[in-house]
Amino acid sequence: MRAPRSYTREDVVEVNAHSGAPSMRRILEIALGFGARLAEPGEFTKRAFLSGRLDLSQAEAIASLIRARSAAAARAAAYQAEGHLSKRIARVKDELLETTAYLEAAVDFSDEDIEALDRPGVRTRLDRHDDELQGLIEEAERGQVYDQGLRTALVGRPNVGKSSLLNALSREERAIVSAQPGTTRDIVESTVLLGEVPLLLRDTAGWRDPSDDIEAEGIARSQAALDSADLVVLVLAGNEPLSGEDEALIDALAGNEKTIVVINKTDLPSRLDLEGLPSQLQGLPRVELSATTGTGLKELESAVLRLVGLGPEPEANEMIIADARQREELRGAQTALLDAREALDAGFGEEIMAPLLKDAVGKLALFVGEDVDEAVLDRIFARFCIGK
Ligand SMILES: Nc1nc2c(ncn2[C@@H]2O[C@H](COP(=O)(O)OP(=O)(O)OP(=O)(O)O)[C@@H](O)[C@H]2O)c(=O)[nH]1
Ligand SMILES: [Mg+2]
Structure with missing residues (x-):
């Protein structure tokens, strides 16, 4: 398969053979003899991520799909692998960014001695962000039950x-x-x-x-x-x-x-x-x-x-399969957001709130794998099996 039309977006050669472990092993040995090396666990998916084919939450959804213990968890993981969750997170993140930009603009005008900030308007927006994050967190908790048991x-x-x-x-x-x-x-x-x-x-x-x-x-x-x-x-x-x-x-x-x-x-x-x-x-x-x-x-x-508040057969879009790291990012985003709301209610200015919201945006970025560092990536892909 010619780049970029392969899973990893690189040139890929696939060898199909009649099955049976000994012949497969022999083919591998020949390939290794020519200088190839064995893939690391999750390496194909990691390359797909690094080449931009998938974002991190899609890549992780593929790992979840492979190890799903129930059909419901598998359906939810497959749905996420298509990128539905990433889109949803991106939407919440964009809305948060908009609020942050509004607050930052208010900081810039604050010398002009007028109350530039529409406090009730900001409060409404923060409430909406909180509802959205709360929804994501609850779905992730529900997903965890179906995924992990x-x-x-x-x-x-x-x-x-x-x-x-x-x-x-x-x-x-x-x-x-x-x-x-x-x-x-x-x-x-x-x-x-x-x-x-x-x-x-x-x-x-x-x-x-x-x-x-x-x-x-x-x-x-x-x-x-x-x-x-539990x-x-x-x-x-x-x-x-x-x-x-x-x-x-x-x-x-x-x-x-x-x-x-x-x-x-x-x-x-x-x-x-x-x-x-x-x-x-x-x-x-x-x-x-x-x-x-x-x-x-x-x-x-x-x-x-x-x-546990669950029906026997949930829809794929009623839950999120997230690992502990991702659930932590969601909760971190909500904490930062609630701190910002508290600051607003206590009469603090935009210069206090804007950095908190930025922090929340940063957590959502980490959720989908923007700006994650190499060590975290290695840990994530090490959980995949070889050949995936
Ligand atoms: N009639 C009847 N007997 C039962 C029932 N459940 C268990 N028993 C009997 O009660 C006895 C103990 O059952 P176990 O399942 O070994 O009990 P346990 O709670 O695991 O006991 P320990 O391992 O010793 O703590 C056995 O003789 C079972 O056949 C039941 O629903 N009806
Ligand atoms: Mg017993």
Whole structure:
């Protein structure tokens, strides 16, 4: 393919061969023998970026597309790879620049002893910029859930059926289930798709006073899983009254808003007083189910989607797939903008506000990869696989 009509905008030769690893390797060896070298991870996309074929957010969208875990995330990434997100960011950035230019012009006229600044007008503009940035941030957060999944910890005292629930949700016998309390010690992980949301389930050791060192380590790992979870599923046994172990765990969960209470074993006679559950649990979503028979599993799935505020099948243009760096730029832009608005409300002049807005513009420029330095680029492209 002759430059510039190739992915990298350089001359490209593609070799097509019948497949099979040994023949492919042989062809590579011959090419290397002639002085070629292997591409670095992401090198083709990096060259496409450096030649201006793609901007950075398009290039990153290609990486997201390759590693997407759900069809929804893949659709959103493909949409971004076409440049829709870049255009949107550019529009917000241009509008911010316009406001900045207006403020800078006011700075230039400020000797003329008249109030050149239309404060209510600027306030309206800043509010609009804030709405736009807020929208982008929310979509990026939503996208992150579909892209990365929700880290979900299954916690509860021994024997309530955490491992059984993991198996039921995974539709596979992943974890050992036994009537003996204290079965699970290592964390058992399993990824399931809820609609289009990947749930990274972690089954943990039952919560109680450990009977030996191994169990103590298991419970320490449960605590760590709890601390790093986006979502906690607290499992209680519906066929037994609440115990001191349940209560200790409920205390440890206090203040964690992203918790769903599961009353398991509803196929057995009920002996748990639901009305008498501790007050911390009263406001939380609650699902009654049986991990053994599967009754109520669908309700759990909908409760999870409701709790994180997501529908099962979002549109590609309702979310943004952004990495941690990009989400940071968006939040940084919003912080600078809100500082500018605060300065306006406090009666400060344009000379204070203009640099803050410029800062916000700079963050958006970084988002799409204008002025990013080489080290950041290397980090981004190193995440690609070889040959992309
Ligand atoms: N009848 C009935 N039994 C269940 C249900 N869920 C789990 N069990 C039984 O309860 C016992 C404990 O189940 P596990 O899934 O191993 O419980 P766990 O919470 O993982 O226990 P630890 O790993 O020891 O903390 C097993 O005998 C399961 O068969 C259920 O919904 N109904
Ligand atoms: Mg278990």
